[in-house]
Amino acid sequence: MTSPGVEGNEIALVDAARSGDVAAFGQLVELHQHEVFGLAIRLVGDREMAADVAQEAMIRAWRALPKFRGDAAFSTWLHRITVNTAWTLRSRSKRNSADPLDSLGDVPDGDWLTPERAGETVMLREALRKALNRLPEVHRTLVVLKDVEGWTHGEIAETLGISVTAAKVRLHRAHVKLRDYLKEEL
C-alpha cells in the first residue's frame, strides 16, 4: 500500500517526467524497478530476458509518457506496458526455456521459516516454475496476471486484446494444464 505522501510525490514526479524531466523519470524507474522486473521474470521465466523486458518497458514508458492521461495509476499503466513488451520480446526471441534454478537470482534467505517449511516452499516454487515453463505463452501470461498479480479478468482482457469470456475460458484451460504439470513435477 502506498502512503498518501508517496502517492502525491509520485504524481509530481509523473507530471515532471511528462514535461521532459529525465531526472524525475529516473526516480520513477528507481521506485518501480523491482515490481516491473518481478512481473517481467514471472512472465518470461528467464532472468536475462526479464532484464531486457523491464528495460524496454521503461524506455517505452518514457516515450509514451506525453500520452499518459492519468486515468489509471502510473504503476498500472507501467505494468500494462511491461506485459505488452514481454509479449513482443518473447515472440521475437527463440529462447523459451530457462534454467529454473537460475531464474530468480535474488531470493530472500527465508530465515523466518522452519527448515521443513522452507524446504517445502522451495520445492513447490521450483515445481511451479518448471510447470509454468511448460505452459503455452498465453496461458502462462493469464495465470501470472490473474493468480500472482491479482488482475481482474477485465483488466487482463483489455491488455491482451481479448474478450472477458475468452480470458476466463483460457484461464480455466491453463489451470487444468498447470495442475497436471505441477503434479508431474512434484
Place this chain on the structure above:
Amino acid sequence: MSRLRCRKVRVMLPGNVLGGVRLSSRDARHLEQCLSCQAEAAGYRTLRKALTEYGDEQVAAPPWFVTRVMSILDRPIPATGGRALIRVVTAVVVAGVAVAVWGRRRLVS
C-alpha cells in the same frame, strides 16, 4: 457415484478452488462423498498453495538496472523510419541536382 456428476464437479473445481466460485449444494455434497473428485480438488489446492508461494517470493532488479535504463534515455533517439526516409529523399534530390548541374556544364562546354 454418478460419472456425469463427477464430470460436472471437475469442470467447476478450478474456479472453485482458485477463483472462489461456489459449488451448488448438490455438487458440494458430491465432493464430500467422492474420493476421486476429492483427489482432483487436492491437486488444485496444491496449485493454489504453489501460486501463493511463488507470488510471495521477493524479486529484486539487477543492481545496474536503473543506471542502464538512464544511460539509454540520455542517448539521442535514433532516426525513426520517417526521419530516415526524409534523409534518403534529401540525399537523392541533392545528388540529382548535382548530376544535372554537372551534365549541363558539360553540354555548354
